[in-house]
Structures are given as structure tokens and as C-alpha cells.
Amino acid sequence: MATLEINDLHVSVETEGGPNEILRGVDLTVKQGETHAIMGPNGSGKSTLAYSLAGHPKYTVTGGSVKLDGEDVLEMSVDERARAGVFLAMQYPVEVPGVSVSNFLRTSATAIRGEAPKLRTWVKEVKEAMERLSIDPKFAERNVNEGFSGGEKKRHEILQLELLKPKIAVLDETDSGLDVDALRVVSEGVNRVREGGEVGTLLITHYTRILRYIKPDFVHVFANGRIVESGGAELADKLEEEGYEEYVKGGA
Ligand code: ADP
Numbered sequence: 676m677a678t679l680e681i682n683d684l685h686v687s688v689e690t691e692g693g694p695n696e697i698l699r700g701v702d703l704t705v706k707q708g709e710t711h712a713i714m715g716p717n718g719s720g721k722s723t724l725a726y727s728l729a730g731h732p733k734y735t736v737t738g739g740s741v742k743l744d745g746e747d748v749l750e751m752s753v754d755e756r757a758r759a760g761v762f763l764a765m766q767y768p769v770e771v772p773g774v775s776v777s778n779f780l781r782t783s784a785t786a787i788r789g790e791a792p793k794l795r796t797w798v799k800e801v802k803e804a805m806e807r808l809s810i811d812p813k814f815a816e817r818n819v820n821e822g823f824s825g826g827e828k829k830r831h832e833i834l835q836l837e838l839l840k841p842k843i844a845v846l847d848e849t850d851s852g853l854d855v856d857a858l859r860v861v862s863e864g865v866n867r868v869r870e871g872g873e874v875g876t877l878l879i880t881h882y883t884r885i886l887r888y889i890k891p892d893f894v895h896v897f898a899n900g901r902i903v904e905s906g907g908a909e910l911a912d913k914l915e916e917e918g919y920e921e922y923v924k925g926g927a
Pocket residue numbers: 688689690697715716717718719720721722723724733
């Protein structure tokens with residue numbers, strides 16, 4: 676069973692006024708098969724955590740470690756992270772001009788599986804996954820994220836998740852900007868992937884809404900750059916009723 680272990684992670688972002696510490700000692704362990712929700716107010720550093728795991732150059736790790744089965748993730752290139760089985764869906768995904776969804780998926784699958792998937796079974800696999808997510812077949816020929824609506828971006832993320840079958844998936848605000856129907860389709864996709872028991876999911880969100888569809892095993896409250904409280908699914912209910920005020924005011 677793969678385990679992602681984040682230990683006392685400190686991260687600074689480069690600003691015009693110099694480095695600004697955003698993550699102040701994040702501790703979290705996610706195992707394959709588990710679903711963890713990270714919830715917190717805007718600006719608390721949730722996306723910074725996702726970007727740091729993704730190896731974004733603007734975010735400098737100043738302390739702590741991230742390991743996947745003991746291997747140093749922070750030493751890995753972006754490609755190596757993907758090959759090791761870490762999947763990252765960003766809050767604001769980038770456009771990939773000139774690369775179609777279809778090519779992008781096949782290239783990613785080839786990199787991760789170590790060999791090109793057999794064309795015939797692959798085409799079928801993609802077609803079926805797209806049907807499950809109610810994605811129009813024409814979508815496969817569009818360029819990645821170019822002019823995608825919010826809902827299309829999120830469906831595309833879940834399509835990747837279903838096809839690439841990572842060990843650890845980090846989903847940053849997969850629920851933002853989705854109407855109820857799209858939220859249901861996206862949540863069903865995440866749940867299908869979870870059912871296999873092969874993926875550990877880190878679901879980062881500001882709102883409790885998605886947790887009505889995806890039941891987390893663990894909920895963590897994120898404030899001021901670190902986890903300030905952890906619990907089970909009931910913690911999300913408390914947050915839904917009471918909000919984040921107590922954590923923010925407490926200066927955690
Ligand atoms: P969240 O996802 O919880 O809303 P973020 O990680 O996006 O929080 O942001 C946390 C803090 O870090 C904010 O104060 C934000 O302005 C700052 N920050 C994040 N990324 C950058 C960046 N690239 N440049 C400057 N400041 C940043």
C-alpha cells in the first residue's frame with residue numbers, strides 16, 4: 676500500500692517584497708484507499724500545499740519533507756512525480772495549446788504505465804470513461820483546457836483520474852464552479868476511482884457541499900498554513916454549521 680507522508684512542511688512563495696512563508700509546518704499522511712478532506716478558509720494556504728506537491732517553481736520548500744513510500748517526492752521532477760503515481764489536479768489548470776485531450780491522455784498513460792496502451796483497447800477505455808462522465812465525444816479533439824468551461828475542466832480532471840489510476844490523487848477545489856448536476860457526475864467519478872481501493876485521495880475544498888457526495892474517512896481543518904484540527908466526517912458537519920471563524924480568530 677502506497678503512503679504519502681508530509682512531515683513538518685514549510686513553504687514560502689516569492690513575492691516582490693521577498694519570500695513570504697505560507698505553509699508553516701504541515702503534517703499529513705495519506706494511504707492508498709483513504710480519502711482525506713482538507714477544508715479551510717480562503718487564503719489559508721490550501722492551494723499552496725497542492726502547488727508544493729506538484730513542484731511548482733514559485734513555491735520554495737524551506738523545511739520538512741514529502742515522501743512516497745520513503746522516496747523523496749520533493750527531489751523528483753514533475754514527470755517523475757506522475758510516474759511514481761502522484762496525480763495533481765490544480766484549482767486553476769493550465770492550457771496546453773496544440774495538444775488535444777486525446778493525445779494528452781495517451782501520452783500521460785504511456786509515461787505512467789511505461790508503455791503505450793494498445794490502441795484498440797485504449798480507444799474503448801477512453802470512450803467508456805467519457806460516457807460515464809457525460810462528456811461529449813468531440814471533446815477528445817479539443818486542446819487541453821483551451822476555452823474549457825469550469826465544468827469541462829473538472830470533468831477532464833476526473834477523466835484523467837479514471838484513466839491514469841494514480842496511487843495518490845490531490846484534487847484542489849474540484850467542486851468549485853460546478854452546478855449540482857456536474858458536481859454529482861464529478862463526485863460519482865471520484866467515488867468510482869475510490870471503490871477500487873487503489874487510490875488515496877486528498878480532497879481540498881473550501882465548501883462542505885462536495886462532502887455530501889464524497890464521504891471522507893478523515894477531515895482536516897486548515898488555517899494559517901497548517902492543519903489545526905483533524906477528525907472524521909462529522910467534523911465537516913460541524914464546519915458546515917459553524918464555519919471557520921473559531922479557527923481564524925484563534926490565530927491557530
Ligand atoms: P487557499 O487555496 O487556501 O485559498 P492559497 O494557497 O491560494 O490559499 O494562498 C495562501 C496565501 O498565499 C494567500 O495569502 C495568497 O495571496 C498567497 N499566495 C499564494 N500563491 C501566491 C503567489 N504565487 N504569489 C503571491 N502570493 C501567493
